[in-house]
Amino acid sequence: MTEPMLRFVSQPQKRPTKRPAIKRRADFKEIYKGFSIAQAEEQSSRCSQCGIPFCSAHCPLGNNIPDWLRLAATHRLKEAYLLSSATNSFPEICGRICPQDRLCEGNCVIHKGFESVTIGGVERFITETAFQNGWVEPNYPENELGKKVGIIGSGPAGLACAENLRAKGYEVHIYERQAQAGGLLRYGIPGFKLEKNIVDRRIELLKKQGVIFHLGQEIGEGPKALSFDSIRNRYDTLFIATGVYQARRAHVQGEDLKGVVKALEFLIQAENPEPDYNAKGKKVVVIGGGDTAMDCVRSAIRQGAQKVTCVYRRDRENMPGSRQEVMNAEEEGGIFHFLAAPEAFIGHESVEAVRLKEMRLGVMDANGRRAVDPTGTHTQLDADMVICALGFDPEDLPSKWNEPKLAVTSWKTLSVKDQHYETSLPGVFAGGDIVRGASLVVWAIADGRGAAEAMHKYLVKQAAQEIEEAL
Ligand SMILES: Cc1cc2nc3c(=O)[nH]c(=O)nc-3n(C[C@H](O)[C@H](O)[C@H](O)COP(=O)(O)OP(=O)(O)OC[C@H]3O[C@@H](n4cnc5c(N)ncnc54)[C@H](O)[C@@H]3O)c2cc1C
Ligand code: SF4
Incomplete structure (x- = not known):
């Protein structure tokens, strides 16, 4: 199986082609073209399949990079997609905008003597191929569990959390103050890094999956805003993913x-x-x-x-x-x-x-x-x-939301219990920039996924207690 691999010695690194600077200065379209199938297979085959993959260790999602590189190098693209999407909710987005030089590629083992494997370019290629072939489907739940979850903020943290909880069978409602969903993926990161149809495509999948969006709905203060308290009472658990916006x-x-x-x-x-x-x-x-x-x-x-x-x-x-x-x-x-x-x-x-x-x-x-x-x-x-x-910097959420018991750090980011994502308010979880301070999309996705697991555990425990009380 490793025969087509280890080609970093003979095969030079090639990055996805960039449009010429003179052309890209004139528009806001993405500057990188995707790999062709031949380029993606060739570049994947440069992976050394090392015993301790530092690329995975430095990917916030712990992506199984050497495994999907090997599958991509051996024409097994559907399996490569299934493996890559098992740990990443939006791999086509990360492939485009992760600072790979500081994360996976910057820690690629062959990087010591050769140029790293172009992991981001291959990740994007695998997922785009999956979209073209109709392999990307909404993550439908098998059963409805009869519990409701509220999410405040539709950036990558909120969206990743929604996808994972909906897949488990929860009724998921996202509240977003902007007219469209996506957070900084839509209202911040420019089109020359990430075109907005890539974000739209994901939102459509989430809607098909059954995630309910309440757009143009601020939580907090203001004449049309819903109070934090009212939202808290409406749902069995909440996830706060409001990002940081104070310049x-x-x-x-x-x-x-x-x-x-x-x-x-x-x-x-x-x-x-x-x-x-x-x-x-x-x-x-x-x-x-x-x-x-x-x-x-x-x-x-x-x-x-x-x-x-x-x-x-x-x-x-x-x-x-x-x-x-x-x-x-x-x-x-x-x-x-x-x-x-x-x-x-x-x-x-x-x-x-x-x-x-x-x-x-x-x-x-x-x-x-x-x-x-x-x-x-x-x-x-x-x-x-x-x-x-x-x-x-973050907004002062405890005052804005009139919830002094919502604990914050000295930076005004929300305090959460280590690895558990739960805030000082029982049943209220948080992740993404509002917890980390201004960070990265891939960390927001990791938090959204991690919080979904923590919220699921919380709800399972709550359901067990309800059964016990009813007996
Ligand atoms: C200009 C710019 C470029 C960037 N480029 C990159 C990049 O190339 N690569 C990278 O990895 N990262 C990049 N980042 C960082 C990345 O965008 C963030 O780390 C990431 O989006 C954080 O995700 P989040 O879900 O926590 O928050 P956000 O994406 O900020 O989403 C929060 C959402 O919550 C909503 N919201 C806030 N308060 C309320 C409220 N009270 N009621 C209802 N809705 C509310 C907001 O409107 C927003 O939609 C960039 C950031 C900026 C500003
Ligand atoms: S591009 Fe981002 S998500 Fe993909 S492997 Fe690298 S660090 Fe992980």
């Missing part, structure tokens, strides 16, 4: 000038922007060095900006985002100004320039991150639009 401020002079905008507000309307969010013809400065900042740089380029400069306080090696995304941004024309932080946004009514303080790297902290200190020198960049991409 961090730069805390510098001039932050309220016209033309200084928040990253997510810019990204949400990037393909059809209001004038204040349109970078066309403008000199744009993006502040931040994570994946959101890269998405802003690349969206501003697509809108037709005159020049886009990304300012980051550390250096290239210490950027928090995916290397691949930085490379894509540079290919498309983004300029990077490292070791600098904004000191003031300058202008009368509208922003005209950004004054920067130059920084140098200091000592490493306990997490291995280098501190930064100002060098004392300053520079200035002309700007008629500044996009702040400095990260996100």
Whole structure:
């Protein structure tokens, strides 16, 4: 069985083809083409089938990567799909947008002397082939269990939890304040990384499976909102997966000038922007060095900006985002100004320039991150639009939902019991960014799946108690 494998020595790594930068600058379509069947088999056959697969250990879902690579390399694509989808609710999405260089591929054993197996590209290929062949079906329950589950938030954590609980036979209701489901998969991550028809396809499967969506329905405060208390009383158990949406401020002079905008507000309307969010013809400065900042740089380029400069306080090696995304941004024309932080946004009514303080790297902290200190020198960049991409914090849910017993950490993320996903409120579970802080889609899926198991155990126990009481 291993005969067609171990080809990393003779077969070079090939990544899925990217559209030329000049073409992709002009639209918001995905930049990668999928593998052909020949490419997928060839690239899968590079796997060394090592005894301890570090790729799996560094995949938050623990995907059985070497096994589905072997199946893909030996033309057994349906089995490859069944195996890959057994641990991942949305493999075609992860294959596209996981930062593989920091997760599975970055830990591939052959990566020490050769280039890693292109795991993400193969994962996407396997699932797309499954969709084309009609192998992807709604995960229907065998029996209805007569218990109701409420989920607040329809991002990847909420959707993964819904799929797993519905498959077990629960009546699942998702409450989402936006008009459409998907969370940041739809309202955040740009189309050039993930086209929205890929998200729609999954939502349709969930609807067919019987998951009930209540769209445009806020939980919490506001005239049309449902209170947390009323939702809690309506369901046997609840899952909170509301993400993190409070944009961090730069805390510098001039932050309220016209033309200084928040990253997510810019990204949400990037393909059809209001004038204040349109970078066309403008000199744009993006502040931040994570994946959101890269998405802003690349969206501003697509809108037709005159020049886009990304300012980051550390250096290239210490950027928090995916290397691949930085490379894509540079290919498309983004300029990077490292070791600098904004000191003031300058202008009368509208922003005209950004004054920067130059920084140098200091000592490493306990997490291995280098501190930064100002060098004392300053520079200035002309700007008629500044996009702040400095990260996100959670909303204060206990006050917003009038539920002081809902325990939070010092970061205002929800506290959950280790590995059990249960909050301080019995029967109320939580996962995804609202627990981890701004994180990754694959971690949100892992939490959604893990919480579904924990909620199932809770409901089984509850049912056993009910039977005991009735006897
Ligand atoms: C611009 C951007 C780009 C990113 N790119 C990547 C990437 O390339 N790869 C990657 O892995 N990760 C990426 N991420 C991170 C990833 O999107 C998140 O980690 C992930 O979406 C978190 O999932 P979630 O389900 O916890 O929350 P979310 O996706 O944020 O979903 C939460 C949902 O809850 C809803 N909601 C919130 N409060 C309420 C309420 N009171 N009532 C009803 N509904 C409510 C929200 O409207 C939202 O739909 C990116 C993030 C951003 C901002
Ligand atoms: S889910 Fe993400 S980390 Fe896991 S194998 Fe797929 S691409 Fe790699």
